[in-house]
Amino acid sequence: MYRNFNDYEIIYMISENNSDNFKILYEKYQPLIYKIVNNYKDIFKKYGYDIDDLMQLGYIALYKSSNYYSENKTSRFISYLKTIIRNTLLNEIKINSSNKRIILNNAISYDKKDNNNNSYLDYIKDNKDYFSYYEEKRKFIYFKNTLDYNNAGIFEMYYNGYTITEISKMFSEKPKVIINKIKKIRKKYQNDT
Secondary structure: OHHHOOHHHHHHHHHOOOHHHHHHHHHHHHHHHHHHHHHHHHHHHOOOOOHHHHHHHHHHHHHHHHHHOOOOOOOOHHHHHHHHHHHHHHHHHHHHOOHHHHHHHHOOOOOOEOOOOOEHHHHHHHOHHHHHHHHHHHHHHHHHHHOOHHHHHHHHHHHOOOOHHHHHHHHOOOHHHHHHHHHHHHHHHHHHO
């Protein structure tokens, strides 16, 4: 069907907001888009893109080209389209190779299986000490947040190994008062957790 029209006619028909006309342009340039994105597939493979993702970028570039191209441009539509597709792909590479994205692209999923068909999560689950340490920390933080400001500070300092004398100086309280507060807090902590 696209052989009946030249590029300028198709673009003019697209500008009249007829989506069927875009299908004509799509059909005409699909092989070109595939050829261009196929040259970039190895580069994008390390970013987790497959050929379908690249084709979508190519279709977006085709859509942009059809909207922004005018006969006044010095180049033919096909040259303009090639430039837009390449620039779209190069921009995507630039975005994915930024320092922030490199970390995300190199991240390993906990569900990823190794050669023994075990996921990283399986190894962590086997390490009971790891989970018990963080479970205890979680309980501590939750409990500390239920206390008022002074008692939370006293509890945290005592939990982290400060002496009664150090805590009493910090809160300007007598050591006996601090001892009584710690006893009440510990009893509440044992009851709550």
